[in-house]
Amino acid sequence: MTSPAAQPQPARLAFTKGHGTQNDFVLLDDRHDELDLTPTLVRALTDRRAGLGGDGVVRVARTATFPEGAAILAEEPAAEWFMDYRNADGTVAQMCGNGVRVFAAYLEHLGLADLADGAGLALGTRAGVRRVRKEDTGWYAVDMGRWSFPGGEGAVSDGFDAEVVVHGMEGAGQDVARPALSVDLGNPHTVVAVPSDTDLARADLTRAPDVLPLPPQGTNVEVVVPLGEETSVDGTVVGRVRMRVHERGVGETRSCGTGACAAALAVRAWAGAGSPDVWMVEVPGGTVRVRLLDDGHVELAGPAALVAHGEVDLDALAALS
């Protein structure tokens, strides 16, 4: 019998599992730039049956190791850590709003950041610098930077620049193309409204909605029901919107932070002048807050949770064997 010492050791990779309003991620600490995070490895890790499961992978990397790093560090020398985000299908995306909050919580867990003293944290991302602060409630608030309606002036005045067919809402063969609005949050979004919660529940998001025209880089689609406005206890008028989302590179997820921003911005544009600057966006996995800032930026706030820490046996990951 071979002694245990002679057996080849399985390759083990330390991971943390976390989520932001149930948009869930496998988190990897690669501060020493040792991991070859291939699309195959991402798909194997995020596989919900044969792997750890997740909507994406978030890798801690050094900003200086990325092509975008020089520009990010020139703008913000403190942005030492870079959120390397991958969708579950292995593709790279520019931005992930829930991911930024969970990434900040993970950096705190690793002892690489301290948001407890009220200090903000600057991070590198493929969409540029993102700044995070922690609120007294424990929520993380992220300055998501500049947003835009890529359809330009026409889209702003009409409120629409695309059409979306959400499957499953009408009878067989009766799919309806609904007017929609494109929103850029560093990553692409298309927001379409449906009349009621019943319609929202009926939407079949196991299939990607048809978007016309489909942007060359694809898009995330938010299906929304505007819920009106209410006045909060401090007198602030707050808009409310409920949404489900079909994410590029993932499928339906239970939350999307950039998608929540896109939903709030689209519904606010449709509501017209004088509509609120603060929006509570209800998603299947919880609620996030979206706030328009004076400098043309938008802020996303919500919870972040780290729920497990362990090691994965890379040799046993089915897709790799």
Ligand SMILES: N[C@@H](CCC[C@H](N)C(=O)O)C(=O)O
């Ligand atoms: N869930 C994320 C968005 C992740 C990226 C997206 N699927 C894309 O490809 O653009 C969020 O919270 O923003």
